[in-house]
Amino acid sequence: MHDDSKAFETLAARYGARFSRSQALREQHGGGETHHAVAAPDAVFFAESTAEVAEAVKLCAAEGIPVIAFGAGTSLEGHLGAPQGGLSLDLTHMQKILRVSPDDLDCTVEAGVTREDLNAYLRDQGLFFPVDPGANATIGGMAATRASGTNAVRYGTMRDNVLALTVVLASGEVIRTSSRARKSAAGYDLTRLIVGSEGTLGIITEVTLRLSGIPEAVAAATCRFPDLVSAAEAAITVIQYGVPIARVELMERRLVDYTNAYSKLSLPAGDTLVFEFHGSAKGVEEQVETVRGIVADYGAAAFDWATAPEDRSRLWKARHDAFYAVLAARTGSKGWATDICVPISELAGAVALARDLVEEAGATAAILGHVGDGNFHVMFAVDPDDQAELDRVGSINAELIRHAISVGGTSTGEHGIGSGKVAYMREEYDEAALAVMRAIKAAVDPKGILNPGKILPPPA
Amino acid sequence: MHDDSKAFETLAARYGARFSRSQALREQHGGGETHHAVAAPDAVFFAESTAEVAEAVKLCAAEGIPVIAFGAGTSLEGHLGAPQGGLSLDLTHMQKILRVSPDDLDCTVEAGVTREDLNAYLRDQGLFFPVDPGANATIGGMAATRASGTNAVRYGTMRDNVLALTVVLASGEVIRTSSRARKSAAGYDLTRLIVGSEGTLGIITEVTLRLSGIPEAVAAATCRFPDLVSAAEAAITVIQYGVPIARVELMERRLVDYTNAYSKLSLPAGDTLVFEFHGSAKGVEEQVETVRGIVADYGAAAFDWATAPEDRSRLWKARHDAFYAVLAARTGSKGWATDICVPISELAGAVALARDLVEEAGATAAILGHVGDGNFHVMFAVDPDDQAELDRVGSINAELIRHAISVGGTSTGEHGIGSGKVAYMREEYDEAALAVMRAIKAAVDPKGILNPGKILPPPA
Numbered sequence: 001m002h003d004d005s006k007a008f009e010t011l012a013a014r015y016g017a018r019f020s021r022s023q024a025l026r027e028q029h030g031g032g033e034t035h036h037a038v039a040a041p042d043a044v045f046f047a048e049s050t051a052e053v054a055e056a057v058k059l060c061a062a063e064g065i066p067v068i069a070f071g072a073g074t075s076l077e078g079h080l081g082a083p084q085g086g087l088s089l090d091l092t093h094m095q096k097i098l099r100v101s102p103d104d105l106d107c108t109v110e111a112g113v114t115r116e117d118l119n120a121y122l123r124d125q126g127l128f129f130p131v132d133p134g135a136n137a138t139i140g141g142m143a144a145t146r147a148s149g150t151n152a153v154r155y156g157t158m159r160d161n162v163l164a165l166t167v168v169l170a171s172g173e174v175i176r177t178s179s180r181a182r183k184s185a186a187g188y189d190l191t192r193l194i195v196g197s198e199g200t201l202g203i204i205t206e207v208t209l210r211l212s213g214i215p216e217a218v219a220a221a222t223c224r225f226p227d228l229v230s231a232a233e234a235a236i237t238v239i240q241y242g243v244p245i246a247r248v249e250l251m252e253r254r255l256v257d258y259t260n261a262y263s264k265l266s267l268p269a270g271d272t273l274v275f276e277f278h279g280s281a282k283g284v285e286e287q288v289e290t291v292r293g294i295v296a297d298y299g300a301a302a303f304d305w306a307t308a309p310e311d312r313s314r315l316w317k318a319r320h321d322a323f324y325a326v327l328a329a330r331t332g333s334k335g336w337a338t339d340i341c342v343p344i345s346e347l348a349g350a351v352a353l354a355r356d357l358v359e360e361a362g363a364t365a366a367i368l369g370h371v372g373d374g375n376f377h378v379m380f381a382v383d384p385d386d387q388a389e390l391d392r393v394g395s396i397n398a399e400l401i402r403h404a405i406s407v408g409g410t411s412t413g414e415h416g417i418g419s420g421k422v423a424y425m426r427e428e429y430d431e432a433a434l435a436v437m438r439a440i441k442a443a444v445d446p447k448g449i450l451n452p453g454k455i456l457p458p459p460a
Numbered sequence: 461m462h463d464d465s466k467a468f469e470t471l472a473a474r475y476g477a478r479f480s481r482s483q484a485l486r487e488q489h490g491g492g493e494t495h496h497a498v499a500a501p502d503a504v505f506f507a508e509s510t511a512e513v514a515e516a517v518k519l520c521a522a523e524g525i526p527v528i529a530f531g532a533g534t535s536l537e538g539h540l541g542a543p544q545g546g547l548s549l550d551l552t553h554m555q556k557i558l559r560v561s562p563d564d565l566d567c568t569v570e571a572g573v574t575r576e577d578l579n580a581y582l583r584d585q586g587l588f589f590p591v592d593p594g595a596n597a598t599i600g601g602m603a604a605t606r607a608s609g610t611n612a613v614r615y616g617t618m619r620d621n622v623l624a625l626t627v628v629l630a631s632g633e634v635i636r637t638s639s640r641a642r643k644s645a646a647g648y649d650l651t652r653l654i655v656g657s658e659g660t661l662g663i664i665t666e667v668t669l670r671l672s673g674i675p676e677a678v679a680a681a682t683c684r685f686p687d688l689v690s691a692a693e694a695a696i697t698v699i700q701y702g703v704p705i706a707r708v709e710l711m712e713r714r715l716v717d718y719t720n721a722y723s724k725l726s727l728p729a730g731d732t733l734v735f736e737f738h739g740s741a742k743g744v745e746e747q748v749e750t751v752r753g754i755v756a757d758y759g760a761a762a763f764d765w766a767t768a769p770e771d772r773s774r775l776w777k778a779r780h781d782a783f784y785a786v787l788a789a790r791t792g793s794k795g796w797a798t799d800i801c802v803p804i805s806e807l808a809g810a811v812a813l814a815r816d817l818v819e820e821a822g823a824t825a826a827i828l829g830h831v832g833d834g835n836f837h838v839m840f841a842v843d844p845d846d847q848a849e850l851d852r853v854g855s856i857n858a859e860l861i862r863h864a865i866s867v868g869g870t871s872t873g874e875h876g877i878g879s880g881k882v883a884y885m886r887e888e889y890d891e892a893a894l895a896v897m898r899a900i901k902a903a904v905d906p907k908g909i910l911n912p913g914k915i916l917p918p919p920a
Contacts, residue, residue: 101803101805103696103700103804103805104803104804104805105700105804106803145645146643146644146645146649147645148643148645152643156620157643159643159649159652160616160620169892169896171892173892173895174892175889175890175892175893175896176889176890176893177893178870179865179868179869179870179888180803180868180869181801181802181803181834181835181864181868181869181870181873182801182803182804182833182834182835183606183608183612183617183619183801183833183835183873183874184606184801184870184872184873185605185606185607185608185656185799185870185872185873185874185875185876185877186870186871186872186876186877186881186884186885186888186889187656187877187885187888187889187897187915187916188653188656188657188661188897188900188901188915189606189619189649189652189653189655189656190893190896190897192619192649192652192653193648193649193652193653193900195649196645196647196648196649197648201648212702213702215702236563240563240565242672242673242675244704280746282742282743282746283742283743283746286740286742286743339645341641341642341643341644342641343561343564343566343640343641343642344563344564344565344642345561345563345564373642373643374641374642375641375642375643404641405639408639408640408641409639409640409641410638410639410641410644410645410646411646412644412645412646413641413643413644413645414643414645415645416645416646417645417646417647421646424646425646425647428639428646428647429635429636429646429647430635430636432629432633432634432635433635433636433637433650435633436629436635436650436904437647437648437650439903439904440648440653440900440903440904441648442903443899443900443902443903444896444899444900455647455648456647
């Protein structure tokens, strides 16, 4: 499709090797990290500036060619597929850190900067950017999917940490969504509208972020529980006590085994919580004492401390690699991650339901999650060629989503809708709310060229 | 206008005294607390349920009659005026607290519940709702204007504390914008789009809020500085140190005098910061020690502690009444409050500029603000009949706004745009961003009946 378009001809002539129709590149840009089928775009363009993104979008808009923004390619819900063909707009060459203001605890970066690169850059200034999805995603992609991660319980998600965006609209016009002020009541919140819009309303090219100071003291510990539900209940109680915990992560016993094997760790076997405490030295001590008391009530073993910074790094690296650890447990498998998020009081019930469903199905899978937010994943390693198995996992996913929605939760805490959860939007929102989303999409992208087929189900 | 409409006839017949065309009531509903001219609606309807709001909006929509939502009437930027006439939809009868979930730290309330009523209700459960604009506003109005207040530096604004909304659309349809989950990546963030939309995209009838636990320890103190800029710089340093301060408020020396007179306090004269510390007993102690060291570097006098809860309440009541204290200093005056918010490193410069402009003009005014956010106000007491004076104050307002925008800030940190700042939207946003806002408005409210004339300037 679109092969004889003027847009592609122009981009090819102007940008040489930065515009490509190689099959390998197209296929790599039409998939993600999971079971979703690849839907390759017709071409890939590596843009190097906002102006080039605007130019490419303008060219495509003139001929109604779809444009799909692409960052690190770590999407889990089929955000990157091009079901109607079109141009994959790869932003990974846009890697400049444009400004860091330590005095204001903020910075502005190009969309292709990865979270790890940003944090490496910030470290010397005593600053860090806390949002950390498992993958080393780009900041632009994280903003586009409203990503979060292990630190969200204390530091919030991309929704809370993006101050402003530079966005290329479907017309090729460029807007700045807001100022650098910490708060503003000036008009519609375009920043929050674009955050989480998955490239369907505009293409994010620059991001202004809140930063945090590296805390004076950091302590991390793992802690085993007699069973999964006790671990979940302990996490709930920590949150209900109001402990300003930086991270509290649940790792099901199976995941501990997978992770020990994959990441060469020697965590004690069993259902585990991983805690991290941030604050002053005294503050951390106090938090640790409070949490120690709580976990004891749920039958926990003693804390295993990761005291040295390198031990902590290994531990969190392993936690971030959990998805790959599950995949490694089954040769040739692809991943499928559920992502429900429920009010915290509903967490233990939801986790128990997930465990029962996984055991019933005999799946290669493990439960883990950002339980401080009420968000957890079942990571399945599936055979992508076994339709019966995919259907079984799909049913578990559906059952968890329906349960989450029935108790006041959401189908996706942080992975987004992409193409994978479009059908559930109808269960999560009433038709009138979906109509508002569709009206906004039609108003902002009247030709429907921006990442078509994502987020919005067709009208009922 | 609209006097012989079927909508008004139907509402009058159905609701008796809850529908009124009395002049006094109309005028009271067409103004706010400031200098903006009253623009009275044609009628006022006191709705008692979401269904009644939906019915009234549907009736008005059929005839293109404007509908303006009304809460406590404490708007400072002319949000409530009805320049094209229409119906003022008063939500103050919707006062039910529908649900409080201590285990999830959230609640759902009707839009007409006031923040003081909510907090009185929550106190016994050890919970509070932290967002506190000066006035005893309704939760619906606070959501509609993206309000904040003294606690925002620690607890965030309405943007951060609203989890979900029930909204009546311009069609009369009712939507729920999201779930009770702490975070979600499911589609467009309608919650954040409606928060701050000032009744122009929909009418908020129910609000689901995050709550906070009442901290174990609370300490409040005032602290005098040799001059205004030293006080501002001390506040900046406290923030840059990362002290998790709950409140840090600047009161210019003039305001201290006005407040002592109006609220019968005896604060020591001078430019003052008011601090509040929340946390565990040890944590508060530690914060106090850090802040004590910082303020000493800026030549501060010793802390004056407000130790007893009733002393703290009096202090914050006085702070919240600052607007009225300035008005009381000039008989027959009306208020005019500026509201710029700048990156924190720009705060001292902006405050100094404001002080110079006020002194030059010889105005009855005082500076105060939520300096931890970079947000402050100049509260002017103006003679509403003296056009030359209004023009002078208008010029100061304009100069502060232009300065804020030039240093990366915003024209309004928390009061909103209303009708008062529409003209500045063009300076704050590029035309393409305004076009996106207009496109959204047209898509969601195609007849333009919801609070017309607010927020959006006409196309350039």
